[in-house]
Amino acid sequence: MIEELVEAIGQKNPRQRRPVEAALSTLHDEERRDLSAWVRHALSRGNSATSLAAAYDLVVRDTLREQVYFRRHGRYRHTSFADVASDVYFSPVYMQQYMEGLALTGFFWENHVVLRRFLLHALARLPRVRRYLEVGPGHGLHLAAAARLGCAESFEAIDLSPTSVALCNDLLTSGALGALPAVHVREADFLGADVDGPFGIVVMGEVLEHVERPDLFLVRARELLSDGGHLLCTTCIDAPAIDHIRHFRSVEEVEALLFDAGLDVIERCVLPHPGLSLAEAAAQRLAVNVGFVARTRPRA
Numbered sequence: 001m002i003e004e005l006v007e008a009i010g011q012k013n014p015r016q017r018r019p020v021e022a023a024l025s026t027l028h029d030e031e032r033r034d035l036s037a038w039v040r041h042a043l044s045r046g047n048s049a050t051s052l053a054a055a056y057d058l059v060v061r062d063t064l065r066e067q068v069y070f071r072r073h074g075r076y077r078h079t080s081f082a083d084v085a086s087d088v089y090f091s092p093v094y095m096q097q098y099m100e101g102l103a104l105t106g107f108f109w110e111n112h113v114v115l116r117r118f119l120l121h122a123l124a125r126l127p128r129v130r131r132y133l134e135v136g137p138g139h140g141l142h143l144a145a146a147a148r149l150g151c152a153e154s155f156e157a158i159d160l161s162p163t164s165v166a167l168c169n170d171l172l173t174s175g176a177l178g179a180l181p182a183v184h185v186r187e188a189d190f191l192g193a194d195v196d197g198p199f200g201i202v203v204m205g206e207v208l209e210h211v212e213r214p215d216l217f218l219v220r221a222r223e224l225l226s227d228g229g230h231l232l233c234t235t236c237i238d239a240p241a242i243d244h245i246r247h248f249r250s251v252e253e254v255e256a257l258l259f260d261a262g263l264d265v266i267e268r269c270v271l272p273h274p275g276l277s278l279a280e281a282a283a284q285r286l287a288v289n290v291g292f293v294a295r296t297r298p299r300a
C-alpha cells in the first residue's frame with residue numbers, strides 16, 4: 001500500500017521519490033503502521049494512490065511557490081483571514097486535498113515527523129487529565145493518536161473548516177487507528193466559540209501561524225486551561241504557506257506570546273531547516289519548525 005503510494009508520488013513528481021523513500025526508511029514501526037492505516041482509510045473513502053499523490057504534490061508545490069514569493073518579497077503573501085478563507089478553509093475540494101497532503105507530510109517531511117513525535121511523547125508522559133481540547137485538528141491524525149493514547153477521560157475538538165471537521169469525524173469513527181473513545185468535534189472559530197473549560201490539556205498543532213491574533217488564541221487557551229494544565233502547540237518561523245498569515249520571525253517571539261498569555265514553556269523542540277543550524281536558518285531566513293509544551297502560570 002505504501003509502496004503503491006510512493007510509486008504514484010514518483011510518477012507525479014519524480015523529484016519527490018527519493019526524499020519520500022529516505023523519509024520512510026527513518027520511520028519507527030508504529031509510525032509506518034499508522035501511515036499504512038491512514039492510507040488504507042483514505043483509499044476506502046474514495047481516494048486512489050494517484051489522488052493521494054496529487055494531494056501530497058499540491059502541498060509540496062504550494063509550499064515551493066510561497067517560498068519563492070517569500071524570498072522575493074521578504075513577507076508572506078497573505079496577512080488576513082479574509083485573504084484565504086474562501087480559497088482554503090471553505091473550499092471543500094482544496095481543503096480536502098490540502099489536509100490529506102498535510103497528513104502525509106507528517107510521515108514524509110523530517111521536521112513534521114519529529115514534531116509529531118514531540119507531541120505524542122509529551123502526551124504520553126503528561127499525567128492523564130479529565131478533559132482534552134484540540135484546536136484546529138485538520139486531518140485529525142494527532143487527535144486520533146491522542147485519543148488512542150488515552151491521555152484524557154474525554155476528548156473535544158474545534159475547527160472552523162467544515163471539511164476538516166468531516167475528515168476528523170471520518171477518521172475517528174472509522175476504526176482505522178484502532179477503537180477510539182468518542183470525540184466531539186465542533187465546527188467553529190475558536191475565538192468566537194462558546195466553550196466551557198476547564199481542560200487539563202489544550203493542543204494546537206500548526207494553527208497559530210494561520211490566525212490574525214495568535215496572542216488572543218493563547219490567552220483564550222490559558223483561560224480554558226485548569227491551573228497546572230498544559231498547552232501543547234507547534235508552529236513555524238519564516239515558513240511561508242498559502243494560508244500562513246502570521247509571520248513569526250524568531251523562536252523568542254513565539255515564546256514571548258506564550259509567556260504573555262500566562263504560559264511557561266517547560267519543553268521545546270526547535271527544528272531548523274534540515275541540515276542547518278538555527279543561526280544558519282535565521283541568517284538565510286529558512287524555515288524553522290517549533291513545538292512547545294507550556295504549563296499554565298498560576299493566576300495572580
Ligand SMILES: C[S@@+](CC[C@H](N)C(=O)[O-])C[C@H]1O[C@@H](n2cnc3c(N)ncnc32)[C@H](O)[C@@H]1O
Pocket residue numbers: 089102135136137138139140142158159160161164188189190191204205206207210211
Ligand atoms: C494547518 S491545519 C493543522 C492541522 C493539524 N493540527 C496539524 O498539526 O497538522 C490548521 C487547521 O486549523 C484550522 N483553523 C484555522 N483557524 C482556525 C480558527 N480560528 N478556529 C478553529 N480552527 C481553525 C483550519 O481549519 C485547519 O483545519
